[in-house]
Amino acid sequence: xxxxxxxxxxxxxxxxxxxxxxxxxxxxxxxxxxxxxxxxxxxxxxxxxxxxxxxxxxxxxxxxxxxxxxxxxxxxxxxxxxxxxxxxxxxxxxxxxxxxxxxxxxxxxxxxxxxxxxxxxxxxxxxxxxxxxxxxxxxxxxxxxxxxxxxxxxxxxxxxxxxxxxxxxxxxxxxxxxxxxxxxxxxxxxxxxxxxxxxxxxxxxxxxxxxxxxxxxxxxxxxxxxxxxxxxxxxxxxxxxxxxxxxxxxxxxxxxxxxxxxxxxxxxxxxxxxxxxxxxxxxxxxxxxxxxxxxxxxxxxxxxxxxxxxxxxxxxxxxxxxxxxxxxxxxxxxxxxxxxxxxxxxxxxxxxxxxxxxxxxxxxxxxxxxxxxxxxxxxxxxxxxxxxxxxxxxxxxxxxxxxxxxxxxxxxxxxxxxxxxxxxxxxxxxxxxxxxxxxxxxxxxxxxxxxxxxxxxxxxxxxxxxxxxxxxxxxxxxxxxxxxxxxxxxxxxxxxxxxxxxxxxxxxxxxxxxxxxxxxxxxxxxxxxxxxxxxxxxxxxxxxxxxxxxxxxxxxxxxxxxxxxxxxxxxx
Amino acid sequence: xxxxxxxxxxxxxxxxxxxxxxxxxxxxxxxxxxxxxxxxxxxxxxxxxxxxxxxxxxxxxxxxxxxxxxxxxxxxxxxxxxxxxxxxxxxxxxxxxxxxxxxxxxxx
Numbered sequence: 001x002x003x004x005x006x007x008x009x010x011x012x013x014x015x016x017x018x019x020x021x022x023x024x025x026x027x028x029x030x031x032x033x034x035x036x037x038x039x040x041x042x043x044x045x046x047x048x049x050x051x052x053x054x055x056x057x058x059x060x061x062x063x064x065x066x067x068x069x070x071x072x073x074x075x076x077x078x079x080x081x082x083x084x085x086x087x088x089x090x091x092x093x094x095x096x097x098x099x100x101x102x103x104x105x106x107x108x109x110x111x112x113x114x115x116x117x118x119x120x121x122x123x124x125x126x127x128x129x130x131x132x133x134x135x136x137x138x139x140x141x142x143x144x145x146x147x148x149x150x151x152x153x154x155x156x157x158x159x160x161x162x163x164x165x166x167x168x169x170x171x172x173x174x175x176x177x178x179x180x181x182x183x184x185x186x187x188x189x190x191x192x193x194x195x196x197x198x199x200x201x202x203x204x205x206x207x208x209x210x211x212x213x214x215x216x217x218x219x220x221x222x223x224x225x226x227x228x229x230x231x232x233x234x235x236x237x238x239x240x241x242x243x244x245x246x247x248x249x250x251x252x253x254x255x256x257x258x259x260x261x262x263x264x265x266x267x268x269x270x271x272x273x274x275x276x277x278x279x280x281x282x283x284x285x286x287x288x289x290x291x292x293x294x295x296x297x298x299x300x301x302x303x304x305x306x307x308x309x310x311x312x313x314x315x316x317x318x319x320x321x322x323x324x325x326x327x328x329x330x331x332x333x334x335x336x337x338x339x340x341x342x343x344x345x346x347x348x349x350x351x352x353x354x355x356x357x358x359x360x361x362x363x364x365x366x367x368x369x370x371x372x373x374x375x376x377x378x379x380x381x382x383x384x385x386x387x388x389x390x391x392x393x394x395x396x397x398x399x400x401x402x403x404x405x406x407x408x409x410x411x412x413x414x415x416x417x418x419x420x421x422x423x424x425x426x427x428x429x430x431x432x433x434x435x436x437x438x439x440x441x442x443x444x445x446x447x448x449x450x451x452x453x454x455x456x457x458x459x460x461x462x463x464x465x466x467x468x469x470x471x472x473x474x475x476x477x478x479x480x481x482x483x484x485x486x487x488x489x490x491x492x493x494x495x496x497x498x499x500x501x502x503x504x505x506x507x508x509x510x511x512x513x514x515x516x517x518x519x520x521x522x523x524x525x526x527x528x529x530x531x532x533x534x535x536x537x538x539x540x541x542x543x544x545x546x547x548x549x550x551x552x553x554x555x556x557x558x559x560x561x562x563x564x565x566x567x568x569x570x571x572x
Numbered sequence: 573x574x575x576x577x578x579x580x581x582x583x584x585x586x587x588x589x590x591x592x593x594x595x596x597x598x599x600x601x602x603x604x605x606x607x608x609x610x611x612x613x614x615x616x617x618x619x620x621x622x623x624x625x626x627x628x629x630x631x632x633x634x635x636x637x638x639x640x641x642x643x644x645x646x647x648x649x650x651x652x653x654x655x656x657x658x659x660x661x662x663x664x665x666x667x668x669x670x671x672x673x674x675x676x677x678x679x680x
Binding site: 094103105107108109114141142 | 597600602629634636641644661663664667671
């Protein structure tokens with residue numbers, strides 16, 4: 001810590017220390033003001049209790065309003081066991097009974113009694129923290145307000161001198177932060193709590209009006225009083241510093257993954273699926289969860305229009321068995337009407353549930369239902385925080401949204417928040433309407449620009465082959481007709497080939513037959529020739545013999561002559 | 573300082589014991605003034621029938637809880653009942669008497 005940095009005392013109140021960069025100013029008084037029922041007393045008490053339990057700083061609670069018994073009972077529901085802390089000597093709840101109606105005042109007086117009493121209590125337990133709730137009650141008891149004011153100023157100075165970190169509560173007045181303007185004495189840190197009802201939804205808000213010597217967010221931060229005390233929900237207090245994962249996860253639809261650069265969504269990204277009613281958004285969402293569970297990851301499904309049983313049944317009809325994941329503890333449903341909680345309550349509940357279950361993916365189906373919970377600005381702010389929160393935890397989120405709602409600016413806003421935007425719509429034509437899906441936006445990945453027909457089959461969602469006709473992508477029966485046509489053309493080609501094959505075989509057979517005939521002729525001829533060749537010499541010898549034989553037959557010569565002539569080889 | 577005349581016959585009121593308690597803080601001027609003023613008042617108007625208990629919160633701050641003491645000095649009329657609480661250094665005797673609902677003793 002640098003020398004210049006103002007030392008701070010962490011309150012331990014969830015989220016508050018984030019938005020103040022460490023808590024309230026240490027050793028100085030902080031004013032917490034707001035209307036009745038805004039949670040001032042609880043804030044102050046939590047500051048003390050967490051100071052004791054988490055930071056080992058004993059504390060004194062000076063109650064001017066509620067009796068000690070009431071206080072103990074009121075915070076017991078939040079799990080604060082004041083009696084135990086008191087018996088441990090870490091906490092003193094000192095209830096100061098302020099007389100109703102002005103006291104008789106004669107002459108000069110001061111609040112030394114309060115100082116001494118408080119000082120003794122602080123010393124008794126070595127308190128580092130002090131709460132004074134609500135000191136303005138004193139204005140009802142003392143008629144000389146000039147003296148009272150100067151004494152209060154002295155009180156705050158005294159607290160500062162003692163080095164205790166103090167929280168002083170004050171009730172909001174007309175046109176002023178506090179009814180009696182005590183904010184002018186507590187100048188280091190002023191926190192305003194508020195409790196507003198807009199459009200039938202109540203929202204608690206916290207604002208840091210002033211924090212001397214420290215940077216702080218000036219936004220109004222929603223806060224909730226939950227089962228474990230106050231939770232302040234920071235609006236992107238950390239800025240955009242999410243870890244960007246390059247890891248990809250499947251959408252659950254193989255061909256959709258292919259459209260998204262072959263690999264699916266980025267892990268930890270936010271996905272919007274928008275479309276008109278009945279386009280299969282919920283099914284896409286459920287299949288996304290199914291894919292996560294198949295990978296052994298946990299998935300959380302927030303449904304605002306259907307019950308768990310309905311979703312499981314509907315998905316079972318397309319053979320996607322979600323019940324097995326529920327049984328295996330991988331999938332958890334939270335089905336409720338969004339107006340049950342209110343906008344901030346919704347965000348808080350999501351944060352709490354996600355914190356508990358630690359899922360890898362979540363689905364909000366449909367996020368457009370949330371738009372009815374507040375003004376567009378509120379919804380946008382809430383969604384921003386939701387997406388930031390999920391991203392910071394590396395949770396991949398899928399939001400479905402009715403297209404008609406996307407037109408509203410609140411939903412437009414989510415379109416700019418998300419990383420991937422899939423649009424599902426129906427195309428009407430040829431007397432039918434068909435579902436198509438396309439990627440409107442996909443940050444940081446190569447993606448398909450194609451409009452794909454989207455089929456709900458017996459095995460969930462599938463993307464059909466693309467048929468591009470004269471009028472663009474063909475869908476439904478036009479696609480089927482095209483498929484049939486292509487199939488028919490294919491068959492014809494097949495027939496043709498087969499025919500050609502047969503012809504070729506036949507030709508080969510005929511060629512072979514012809515060759516065989518030619519061979520046969522040739523062989524006959526060659527046989528003859530060979531025979532002739534081998535018989536040639538015999539013929540020459542025979543001619544003489546033949547002639548002799550002929551002569552004998554003709555009786556031309558006497559036998560002896562014939563014999564002589566036979567012995568004469570030439571010249572005959 | 574007398575406020576008119578009154579019947580001098582002693583009544584129950586005139587004889588009952590007044591029990592007073594004064595909370596002070598050490599030797600602060602206001603504390604000392606208050607004690608001095610109270611003592612004077614009692615001697616004048618409650619002669620012989622008063623009992624003053626002085627509690628110094630500097631010595632024992634926890635005593636402040638007994639009567640929910642915030643302001644110093646604080647005077648408590650414990651008896652006669654009902655209890656009454658007066659703050660301040662009691663520098664104005666007539667107002668103190670009025671606040672204590674104490675009828676001034678007849679002058680003289």
